[in-house]
Amino acid sequence: MAIETAIFAGGCFWCMVQPFDSLDGIEKVRSGYTGGHVENPTYEQVLTHTTGHTEAVKIWFDSEKISYRELVEIYWEQTDPTDAMGQFQDRGDNYRPVIFVNSPEQREIAEESRAALAASNRFDEPIVTKIEDAKPFYEAEEYHQDFYKKDPEREALEMAQRLQFKADKWN
Template sequence: MSKDTAIFAGGCFWCMVEPFDKMPGIISVRSGYTGGFVENPTYEQVCSHTTGHTEAVKIVFDPEIISYAELVNIYWRQTDPTDAMGQFQDRGDSYRPVIFVHDEEQRKIAEESKKALAESGEFDKPIVTQIEDAKPFYEAEEYHQDFYKKNPERYALEEMGGREQFRNQHWN
């Protein structure tokens, strides 16, 4: 089995796991922190907006079953790509939308996808999601992992914070 890695930030990481977790070819989806300058940050540190990190998910996948381009497409459908300062009810730099790329092939796919989205006419505002080089990824505390399975009621409340309505308006 081949393995590759994708890292996406799209607001609260609790809401970014399930859409990928249920797809064929996904080996694992882990919540964590990346993009900052503090090693091994805690949730409390990241929430203080002093680490430079953003909440993200690290996806290990089999590219023979699901492509990176397909993952990028799933990513767009979970986020508001026109909002640079957070996602839905989650505000601030630790919730900014970013596609973290591991190599030039991922960068090319992400940039082409972003350009196509911008040209699609789906959004009235510019697409502001950043595409950045991947930095060290630090797994979040265990209670954050698979949150949608462990705490479905709280997860449902998070989804109702604007993400679900946005998806229905723009993608369904």
């Protein structure tokens, strides 16, 4: 078993857990905050847009069962890569789309994947998702973890626009 991590920001972290959590080779997925300058931020602090953090998920995966490249491809299908200032109904820099890379290999994979997506002409607008070096990841409060399991009705409401976009652009 070769456990690695991936960190993806794609809007509301509630909506980013389930698409990865259910895959073979995923050890765990945690919601949290990263990319900012405040240590151990709270949800309320991140909402003020003064911490520099964005909501993200950290994924622990067995690279012998699922590759980082596969995770990046799944990531694209969960987001609108043409929207730099939020995702769907969630607006602001704390919902910006970012692939946070942990190594030069992850950066190369993410950049190649982004270039291929841009060249595909799937989207009319440019791909604006950032690729940044990973910064400290702070786990969100427990009530945010595994939200799709805790409140499936609310999760369905949060996912509605995202799922429609996915159906329009990816299916």
